Amino acid sequence: MPLTETDAPPASATLTVRSLLVWGLLAGLIGGLLAFGFASAFGEPSVDAAIAIEEAGAGHSHGDDHATQGEHGHGAEPAEEEVVSRAFQSTGGLGIGAVAYGLGLGGLFSLAFAFAYGRVGSLSPRATSLAVAGLGYLAVVLVPFLTYPANPPAVGNPDTIGDRTGLYFGMIAISLALLVAAVATARALAPRLGGWWSTVVGGVGYAVVVTVIAKLLPSFQEVPDGFPGWLLWEFRIASLGTSAVLWAGIGITFAALLQRGLTRTRVA
Amino acid sequence: MAVAAAIPTALPVPAIPVRQILPYAVFAGIISLIALYFVGAEQGALAVFEGTAVHELVHDARHLLGFPCH
Ligand SMILES: [Zn+2]
Numbered sequence: 001m002p003l004t005e006t007d008a009p010p011a012s013a014t015l016t017v018r019s020l021l022v023w024g025l026l027a028g029l030i031g032g033l034l035a036f037g038f039a040s041a042f043g044e045p046s047v048d049a050a051i052a053i054e055e056a057g058a059g060h061s062h063g064d065d066h067a068t069q070g071e072h073g074h075g076a077e078p079a080e081e082e083v084v085s086r087a088f089q090s091t092g093g094l095g096i097g098a099v100a101y102g103l104g105l106g107g108l109f110s111l112a113f114a115f116a117y118g119r120v121g122s123l124s125p126r127a128t129s130l131a132v133a134g135l136g137y138l139a140v141v142l143v144p145f146l147t148y149p150a151n152p153p154a155v156g157n158p159d160t161i162g163d164r165t166g167l168y169f170g171m172i173a174i175s176l177a178l179l180v181a182a183v184a185t186a187r188a189l190a191p192r193l194g195g196w197w198s199t200v201v202g203g204v205g206y207a208v209v210v211t212v213i214a215k216l217l218p219s220f221q222e223v224p225d226g227f228p229g230w231l232l233w234e235f236r237i238a239s240l241g242t243s244a245v246l247w248a249g250i251g252i253t254f255a256a257l258l259q260r261g262l263t264r265t266r267v268a
Numbered sequence: 269m270a271v272a273a274a275i276p277t278a279l280p281v282p283a284i285p286v287r288q289i290l291p292y293a294v295f296a297g298i299i300s301l302i303a304l305y306f307v308g309a310e311q312g313a314l315a316v317f318e319g320t321a322v323h324e325l326v327h328d329a330r331h332l333l334g335f336p337c338h
Contacts, residue, residue: 013281014281014282014284015281015282015284016284016288017284017288017289017292017293018292020284021292021296039328039329039332043328043332044328047328047331047332082324083319083320083321083324084321084324084325084327088325089324089325089327089328090328093324093325093326093327093328093329094328094329094332096325096326096329097307097325097326097327097328097329097330097333098329098333100303100306100307100326100329101303101304101307101308101329101333103300103303104299104300104301104302104303104304104307105300105304106300107296107297107299107300107303108297108300108301108304110296111289111292111293111296111297111300114284114289114292114293115286115289115293117281117283117284118281118282118283118284119283125281141334144334145334148336149334150331150332150333150334150335151331151336151337152331153331153337153338156336156337156338158338161312161313161336161337161338162313164313164336165309165312165313165314165335165336166313168334168335168336169308169309235331238332239331239332239333239334240334242332242333243333243334246333262281
């Protein structure tokens with residue numbers, strides 16, 4: 001540990017993309033595990049309840065073609081269709097999914113940080129990490145969610161899965177592109193308007209444009225008759241919470257690792 | 269490190285030049301996106317692999333992370 005050789009000039013720390021990526025993956029691992037814990041505790045009950053309704057036949061939107069498609073392990077078809085048991089889907093599978101997603105997101109997060117740091121105002125490294133996490137959650141989770149809210153099992157018509165998937169990913173891309181444009185605009189206007197007004201212009205501009213686009217895109221009303229409203233709410237709140245834990249976990253862990261790495265190289 | 273309270277909040281750390289970021293961004297970015305794709309969409313709207321194993325494995329995470337599933 002002592003005398004660690006870094007490519008940084010002595011007495012002044014620098015950031016390398018490689019170390020950022022390592023910290024990003026570690027942060028993604030921690031964030032994924034935290035999200036797994038949150039989803040297990042607060043998300044699975046509503047997923048189970050929705051599947052129970054689906055199996056009881058209330059989720060009739062799947063219709064007859066569901067049986068012919070046989071696409072789903074949690075459908076009304078015989079249990080032998082399941083490749084992965086429900087018991088494992090809701091525990092190990094959830095954990096694997098959350099951690100894999102966390103790792104991927106952590107990697108992208110570290111790259112976003114690398115671009116953002118030093119280019120968005122005069123935020124410290126740690127503050128930049130939290131800002132990237134907060135704005136990322138807004139643009140990648142919250143706005144797409146408000147456009148196409150998350151649905152539990154039993155909600156959703158299999159015939160539109162292609163459209164809904166494309167539009168959901170498209171909305172993430174649009175929202176993210178608009179966020180980058182808003183930040184760039186705010187930065188360009190800062191010398192003339194000052195930091196406060198340029199931020200307001202960027203923020204309001206993002207909100208207006210993203211709202212117009214969201215309202216122009218097609219919407220889907222596929223909640224089956226009789227599906228309880230409270231369950232839909234419970235699931236959707238749990239979904240937002242799972243992502244919030246994931247993004248907060250990544251932002252805070254990354255900030256902590258960053259600070260540790262920077263102070264250490266600086267001492268060395 | 270012993271005096272945690274004395275750690276400065278603002279370190280004079282320079283931004284990383286874009287030219288340095290780009291090669292990593294392409295490489296790590298693609299791998300990361302593949303991970304997100306497998307959790308978010310594989311064997312749903314699109315499929316690289318046959319069957320439903322991946323879909324079922326990540327099924328609950330896909331729902332709770334907000335992705336359309338079925
Ligand atoms: Zn499903």
